[in-house]
Amino acid sequence: MDHLAASINGLRLGDPIIHGLARRIQIQELVALNGRIPISFDEKNGLPIGTRHRCLLVGECDTIVHAFAPLRFHFWSKIPTQDRDVLIELLKDNFILDTTMPSIKKFLNNCMMKRYREFKYAMSSHFLKFHTTEEARGNPFGNISPGNWSSLCDLFSAENIKNRCDPSRAFKASRVWLRRTHINQAIQNVPRVGDNASFRQNAIKIIGTCSNH
Incomplete structure (x- = not known):
C-alpha cells in the first residue's frame, strides 16, 4: 500500500480528505462508546439498512480508499484481488460485517471502486491544471506525499501521451x-x-x- 493519509495541516476545509478524517473521528467515537457498529443488509436490493448506518459505511469506504489504496493502478479492477480484499477487511475495525456473503462483498467492492475512480479523477484534474509535468510535480494534490505524487505525475503524463497518440x-x-x-x-x-x-x-x-x- 503506497499511500497513507498523514496530517491535515495545510489542507483546505473543503478538502474531501478532511471530511474523511472527520468522519473517521466520528465513527471511532461511536465505536468507543458502543462497540463496533452492526450493519444489516436488505436481501432484496443488497443495500445497508438505515440511512445513517449506510452513510457511515460509505464514508468509511471513502476514508480507507483515500488513506490506503495503492494509487499506481489505472482502475480499481486492476488492483490485485488480495489487496482489494485487505481494504475491504479494514472496514471490520469499526463495523460488524459478514464479508463472506457475495452480495455484501459486491456492495463494498463497488462502493470502494466508485471512491477510487472519483479520487483518481480529482488527482488527474489537479495534474491537468499545470502546463508541464514538472510544474505539477511541485504542487502535490491534497496531502499526497511528494514521492507518491511524483510517481502519479509520471502515470498521468504517460496516460495523456497515450491518449494523444491513439x-x-x-x-x-x-x-x-x-x-x-x-x-x-x-x-x-x-x-x-x-x-x-x-x-x-x-x-x-x-x-x-x-x-x-
Whole structure:
C-alpha cells in the first residue's frame, strides 16, 4: 500500500480528505462508546439498512480508499484481488460485517471502486491544471506525499501521451459526442402534430433505434 493519509495541516476545509478524517473521528467515537457498529443488509436490493448506518459505511469506504489504496493502478479492477480484499477487511475495525456473503462483498467492492475512480479523477484534474509535468510535480494534490505524487505525475503524463497518440480513442469519443448531438437535434425537430403525444413518442423511439446502428 503506497499511500497513507498523514496530517491535515495545510489542507483546505473543503478538502474531501478532511471530511474523511472527520468522519473517521466520528465513527471511532461511536465505536468507543458502543462497540463496533452492526450493519444489516436488505436481501432484496443488497443495500445497508438505515440511512445513517449506510452513510457511515460509505464514508468509511471513502476514508480507507483515500488513506490506503495503492494509487499506481489505472482502475480499481486492476488492483490485485488480495489487496482489494485487505481494504475491504479494514472496514471490520469499526463495523460488524459478514464479508463472506457475495452480495455484501459486491456492495463494498463497488462502493470502494466508485471512491477510487472519483479520487483518481480529482488527482488527474489537479495534474491537468499545470502546463508541464514538472510544474505539477511541485504542487502535490491534497496531502499526497511528494514521492507518491511524483510517481502519479509520471502515470498521468504517460496516460495523456497515450491518449494523444491513439487516434482511435479520440475518434470514438468524437463519434459518441456527434451521435448524441444529432439525436438531440433530431428529437427537437420532431414535429408536434397537434396534441398527438403518442406520435411524437413513437418518432423519438425510431430516432433512438436508428442511432444505435
